[in-house]
Amino acid sequence: MIKLVILILLLFLSNISAAQDNETLDGKLKKAVTNENLTGAVWSTISDDIVTTGAIGLKNADTKEILEKNDRVLIGSVTKTLIATGILRLVSQGKLDIESPVYKILPNITFDNPWREDNPVTIRDLLNHTSGIEDSRFWQIFSTKSTSSTPLEYIFSKDPSVLKVRTLPGTRFSYSNMGYSFLGLIIEKTTQEPYETYLDKNLLVPLGMKNSTFQFTTQKGEHIDQHLAMGHFENGTTQENIPMFLRPAGQFTTTAKDMAQFAKFLMSEGTINGKLFIDKALLNQMGNPTSTESYKNGLKSGYQFGLSYRDRYGVVGKFHRGNTIGYRATFYLFPEQKKGFFISYNSDSETANYEKFNTIFINHLGINKPKKLKIKDSLPSNIKDFHGYYKMNPFRFEMFAYLDLLFNSIKVEQENNKLIVQSIQNETNSLLPIGSNLFRKEDRVKPSHVFYKNGSVPIISDGLVTYEKVNITYLALMWLSLILGLTGIFFILFRGFYLLFKKKLFKNKQIITFPFLSILGLLIPFPFLLNQSFLNLGDVTFANVLLAIVTGFLPIAMILGSKKIRRNRILTIDTVGILFVLQWTIILIYWSVIPFRLWA
Structure with missing residues (x-):
């Protein structure tokens, strides 16, 4: 009887202590949200099997509706961790081979890969961001042309130049949203279903993530979700969710509780109700790179299977962050301690210190802080x-x-x-x-x-x-080119205004006329760009086409000025300014900077 009373008393005291801890955590998070001028956030923590969830701030700054802990949010690139888990499920079922070359699954997609014979791009490469393809283009991210059902193949067929492999596949990390969009397409070709439909049924349902979906949802219109928090920008402006081309890389709607459920599974033995769901060996590899050059030379940090190895704040864990229009999110796991946390902010701010929240969670969870490795007395001999x-x-x-x-x-x-x-x-x-x-x-x-x-x-x-x-000479020459180019532009502007004031700018033999007008012309698109939504930066719009025209005319104007120099056969200080700008425009053309086509 005495033992029973003591046990009840201990449980009572522990519950009080836990409540106080939660209040402390909630208070710190609220203070941080206020100090960083964020609209709101939902969060969850995992400690062994105990899940705690909470919400802070507003769901919608316009309506002043309070954000609830069960409201749904978007998580941006944290979606990649779920896509990777879906691929690992198919691998565990024997439906995919992680080392399979992509061209065997997607024969209509052809990489520009100089190493294809011996090193084709594989599923592993896409999972690990080691395929060698670039991240994305403006038109794939900042566009209102996409729909919720735009075929994923369009992302790669519209412009085959996005398929250029720049480094030996498998060797070097380079973050690629396109790579994870490929994985969505691979899921579709393997299962003969839209990847959203397949993963909702075959990944989220078994994991118990009942309030999550890969399907497109938004706050208004046909795909409305009344529980989806509104996105916000720095000044509190609201932004509803819109479809994206690269949706497997960042389209996912979820709750803090569901993400905690997901975290618990990733730190488990890979079974659900006693049955194997994902091979434990594959789960263990998440966040532990094994194929890159850096790993083979002794470095354990990097990215694998949808998670990064992360050493920050004196602790080591597995991590993914995400942001999409109006939202940011962080997903952090400490598998050895069976602890982790998730937070999604319905504010996409460029000035807020989001790292501050990670410190709050890590301190609250009491994550073990290993000792720093000792420093050697000398540097390597080479x-x-x-x-x-x-x-x-x-x-x-x-x-x-x-x-x-x-x-x-x-x-x-x-x-x-x-x-x-x-x-x-x-x-x-x-x-x-x-x-x-x-x-x-x-x-x-x-x-x-x-x-x-x-x-x-x-x-x-x-x-x-x-x-x-x-080579330092090469880098110095590139900097010299930039400095001379900018010097030439400022000089031509100065001389042009001077000659305009003296009413000499449009005289027949004046060599600086076209160069001066072309530089002034660079200002023309700016009023139109400022009045254009940033969501259209990658679209073919009047402002974007105008920007391409004026930047494309710049080298032409310098060439016209150079022809007048030859015709006049007189070297003047204006000649130097034109030649300075001309050499820089040649460099910019070589690097595909001009004409500046945002939709390309």
Whole structure:
């Protein structure tokens, strides 16, 4: 009897303690949502088999409706974790071979793959973002032309150039929304059903995710879902959900409770009601890369089967983040401790610190914090081979490859017993030696970077971004081209306005007339672009076509000016300005920057 009373008392006290903890968590989350100027969020935590859910803020800023914990939300790219799980289910059933070349399943899709004979793109490559294809194009993301039933094959048949394989398949990570759209198409070809229908029945129902769907849902119109929270932007402007071309990469409606149910399964033995659902070995590989160059050179971090290995805040876990128009989401697992959390915000803000919420959850769950690996007393003997400048390879978006070369290249140099990594856009990082060719950032507990050589080319990788050493002369020339080009543009503008004021701009022998007018013409599209929804950035609109025309005319105007230079046979300071801009436009044409066609 005494033991029973003590047991009841302990249970009572533990429930009080749990309630206080939940209140503390809820309070911290509410404060963070307010401080970061977010509209609202739904969340869930998992600790062993205990699931806690909650909601904060507004469901709709216009109507002031309160967000409830059972309301549905969108999760953007966290959808990829579910798509990957659906593929692993088909593999576990023997319906797919994870090493199967994609061309055997989709014979009508032809990759531009120089390594096809020995290294075709496989299902594994698509799952791991190691296919070598780029992420996406503007028209695939920012468009109102897509419908909820646009055939997935259209994504690749409209413009075959998106199928270019840029690196040896299987070797380097490069995030690709197109890759996961391929997986949706593979599910359709394998099951002979729309991937949404098949996965709703054969993945979500068995997992008990009763309030989730891969089908398109929105807040208004034909596919209305009254329980779907409205999306919002930074200023509180509401945005209803719209169809997307790359829907397998980011179209999923769910609840915080369902995502907790999903998390519990991923940390399980892979069985449902005692029956094998997904091979445990496949589940264990999620977030543990095994095929990339960086892994084979000793680095364990990276991405596999829909999850990333993540070393942040002094803890190590498996992770995926997502964002789609009006929403952001985070999904975090700590399988060894059977803990995790999910949060989806119905606010897509560029200024909010979303990382702050991860810290709150990790501290609340009491995630174990391993000791940082000890630093070695000396750097590797061949470290001087790795001093210098590096460029990304591959670039995530081919459209921005030129800008990435200039602004995302890095410099590596030695400072005492550590390496300093500098870039123009990102903060400077210190890498500390922890043995062999492995290094860790100061705030990490495990290896974060690996240095190795591909043939004779020095490589640096963190598992998610790979850098190749680049000749400093080449990089300097690219920067010089940019500086001279911009100098030429400012000079031509100055001279053009001066000559216009002096009423000499339109004289017959004036060489600067067309160059000046072409540069002024670059301003013409801006009023139309500002009045155009960003959702149409990838569509063929009046503003976008106008932008392509004025940028395309720029090199033509410089050539016309150059012809007048030859005709006049007089070298003036205006000549220098025109030639400066002309050489830069040639570089921009080479990098496919101009004509600037957002829909291409």
